Amino acid sequence: MAHTNPTPTKKKEESFFDKIGTLTSKKKTKEVNELVQEGKDAIECRSNLSNLTIDPEGYKLEENEERSMVDPSSREDYKVKELMNILLGWINDELADQRIIVKDVEEDLFDGQILQKLIEKLANIKIQVPEVTQSEIGQKHKLRIVLDVLNNEIFQIDPANHDELHWSVDSIHSKNLAAILHLLVALARFFHAPIRLPDNVAVTVLVVQKCGKALNTRKVKVEITSSHEDMGARIGHVRDAFDTLLDHAPEKLNLVKKTLISFVNKHLIKVNLEVTDLEKQFHDGFYLILLMGLLEGYFVSLGSIHQTATTFEEKVRYSVFLKDSSTSRLNLHD
Structure with missing residues (x-):
């Protein structure tokens, strides 16, 4: 009695999967090549931008x-x-x-x-x-x-x-x-x-x-x-x-700040004020105006200025006054 040899069937199955693997490999290679070409085109497009015809x-x-x-x-x-x-x-x-x-x-x-x-x-x-x-x-x-x-x-x-x-x-x-x-x-x-x-x-x-x-x-x-x-x-x-x-020694900035704070407090202590943070306490000009008055020897009336400038206009008025180094007395009233 003749027996069917299963080997050919197995061979066919292996051949079929081998073909699938080959096709997949070719597809991946094609995708890679297309991606590489796309990159080359993008680079060439960028380098030749000035030569493009603009519609x-x-x-x-x-x-x-x-x-x-x-x-x-x-x-x-x-x-x-x-x-x-x-x-x-x-x-x-x-x-x-x-x-x-x-x-x-x-x-x-x-x-x-x-x-x-x-x-x-x-x-x-x-x-x-x-x-x-x-x-x-x-x-x-x-x-x-x-x-x-x-x-x-x-x-x-x-x-x-x-x-x-x-x-x-x-x-x-x-x-x-x-x-x-x-x-x-x-x-x-x-x-x-x-x-x-x-x-x-x-x-x-x-x-x-x-x-x-x-x-x-x-x-x-x-x-x-x-x-x-x-x-x-x-x-x-x-x-x-x-x-x-x-530019050259930013790490020394904190030391300079401490020195300035000591200098400022040496004078502001005369009016019972103290500064601990230059950026926060000097940003609106109030402390600076008082300091200038103490250094220049003129009287600053607290009723003439906003002790806490909140609006942009108030801060601008302080800035204009502070930039005028020749000012000898304070007049911030309109």
Whole structure:
């Protein structure tokens, strides 16, 4: 009696699974090759960005209107990366008590929400703005309020000169890296941030302009920082011994603070006042006005000043008075 040999069936089964394995292997190899090619295409696309043919229909530009974007290659510049990392660290340090973490200056700052928090913290003020909104119109409205406070009341820039600023509502909201970096650098310098900004940072900007039915493109090098001395002069700040200290020996800052507190208390004790925290107790100008009166020998009437300046206007009035070094008597009444 003939017996059926099971070996061929087993061989067929093995052959079938072998084929499945081969097909799977080929599919994975194909996927890997496609992924590698996609990466190569992306790199070539980025490196040849300036040679791309730009379709005018894709841009809603008026005649002669310009639009700009930062060349992606600038983001890979080591100085630009260093500047962004330093600014991110500074912002996160300032907003740590509010549990706010900023990871990307373009994606996290464009809508004005975090900019508002940062400016409020630095200037110790409260900006009256609408609640969080997801609409573009609402975001731009909020951003405009924040920038108006910054430009007009803090930086005190003449509105007639706003066109000369390196930032605007549209440029910040469109996530223009050059505009955002300019704004953050100006804030850091104005409020004497305890950081050292790298010198001579620049980005390449691609500018697109509509001329008839065509779009013309050109590259412009935009300077973000130059030397520390030049940057200080731009916002009316002359570098002094404290800037040198922050640049070269920031670890000694606490020792300097203790020395200043001892000096201040030596005089304020005459009016039964004591200072333990320079930042918190000197931020509104009250203690500083009293100290100046004691040092210069003029009488300060407590009825003439707000013992705790709460509004932005009150703090500005104190600042204006304190900047006038030739003032010999106090007159803060309207």
